[in-house]
Amino acid sequence: MDEILQIRNLSVEFYTRRGVLRAVDSVSLDVYKNQITAVVGESGSGKSTLASAILNVVQTPGIIVEGSEILFEGVDLLKLSEEEMRKYRWNEIAMVFQAAQNSLNPVVKIKDQILETYKAHRSATDQEIYERASKLLDYVRLDPERVLKSYPHELSGGMKQRVIIALSLLLNPKLLILDEPTTALDVITQAYIFDILVQLHKDTGITMLMFTHDVAIVAKIADRLAVMYAGKIVEVGDIREIFYNAKHPYTRGLLNAAPSLLDDVSKRKAIKGLPPDMISPPKGCRFHPRCSLANEYCREYEPCMKDLGNKHLVACHLYDKEALKDGSADVN
Numbered sequence: 001m002d003e004i005l006q007i008r009n010l011s012v013e014f015y016t017r018r019g020v021l022r023a024v025d026s027v028s029l030d031v032y033k034n035q036i037t038a039v040v041g042e043s044g045s046g047k048s049t050l051a052s053a054i055l056n057v058v059q060t061p062g063i064i065v066e067g068s069e070i071l072f073e074g075v076d077l078l079k080l081s082e083e084e085m086r087k088y089r090w091n092e093i094a095m096v097f098q099a100a101q102n103s104l105n106p107v108v109k110i111k112d113q114i115l116e117t118y119k120a121h122r123s124a125t126d127q128e129i130y131e132r133a134s135k136l137l138d139y140v141r142l143d144p145e146r147v148l149k150s151y152p153h154e155l156s157g158g159m160k161q162r163v164i165i166a167l168s169l170l171l172n173p174k175l176l177i178l179d180e181p182t183t184a185l186d187v188i189t190q191a192y193i194f195d196i197l198v199q200l201h202k203d204t205g206i207t208m209l210m211f212t213h214d215v216a217i218v219a220k221i222a223d224r225l226a227v228m229y230a231g232k233i234v235e236v237g238d239i240r241e242i243f244y245n246a247k248h249p250y251t252r253g254l255l256n257a258a259p260s261l262l263d264d265v266s267k268r269k270a271i272k273g274l275p276p277d278m279i280s281p282p283k284g285c286r287f288h289p290r291c292s293l294a295n296e297y298c299r300e301y302e303p304c305m306k307d308l309g310n311k312h313l314v315a316c317h318l319y320d321k322e323a324l325k326d327g328s329a330d331v332n
């Protein structure tokens with residue numbers, strides 16, 4: 001299995017009036033070629049910030065902290081000039097942002113937006129670009145003839161999102177990053193779009209990195225899963241390993257809370273408490289105030305990632321011999 005993307009020690013900070021908010025804190029994550037990797041976490045856990053940092057487009061006033069690395073096929077994207085980075089955006093890595101349908105220019109026809117995007121990166125005749133765009137629109141189950149001559153307001157939210165997905169594939173990228181790709185769409189449309197993405201992955205093998213809060217969706221489509229809590233990745237592993245052998249109490253909580261994963265609705269249990277204020281996160285493990293298994297060690301020391309084998313990693317003192325000596329409960 002080859003890594004196409006290796007995120008190393010990535011931190012992103014926002015300087016706010018209340019203080020420094022570290023939205024992404026020392027995150028390391030491998031994304032393997034031809035796989036769908038999903039990052040799940042509650043709102044505010046840092047998913048969008050992490051997604052935007054990969055293409056070095058963190059929103060102002062966010063800053064990627066010195067020492068962070070984003071290796072794409074071995075090249076550290078954070079060391080590239082703006083000009084060099086442009087060769088990677090769209091061409092090698094394309095991103096579908098949260099509620100991306102709103103990013104279409106309302107006063108420009110879809111066909112002109114497609115031409116503009118293509119020509120900003122590569123040269124081709126209008127005819128060649130329309131042919132490629134038509135194939136892609138057809139692929140995302142839209143009528144190319146109708147859509148190309150439409151303005152965005154003439155299309156539904158789901159149609160616009162499919163236009164964005166087609167647009168993201170225009171230059172044949174190797175990696176597609178999707179940040180909550182179906183936010184603000186109804187449940188049926190969401191399912192339809194995920195169906196298209198799965199088909200796309202089956203047909204082309206394109207590597208995808210998807211950020212979502214929806215554990216149930218992830219269960220259906222991802223190969224690998226990373227769980228994010230309060231700016232940190234707390235567990236990562238192959239999807240079956242995580243679903244059948246989750247180790248982190250937060251991961252277990254997320255799985256227990258996910259509605260469609262359980263047959264018996266009455267057994268769903270929300271995780272008690274709320275995520276921390278990211279300007280002053282708790283000392284030790286950030287999850288400890290919500291964790292029924294937390295001990296003194298968890299309250300004092302931050303856990304680091306431990307490799308459990310089979311590419312399954314967890315950051316939890318319950319799997320740490322030192323911490324166990326201090327008398328914590330064993331979760332198994």
Ligand SMILES: Nc1ncnc2c1ncn2[C@@H]1O[C@H](COP(=O)(O)OP(=O)(O)OP(=O)(O)O)[C@@H](O)[C@H]1O
Nearest residue numbers: 014023042043044045046047048049059060061278
């Ligand atoms: N422009 C900004 N200025 C200040 N703080 C920000 C900014 N953008 C994000 N944050 C903070 O960074 C943290 C992570 O936010 P982020 O949007 O990355 O989380 P998320 O998991 O994507 O949540 P959601 O799914 O709700 O978008 C939050 O505490 C948020 O308030």
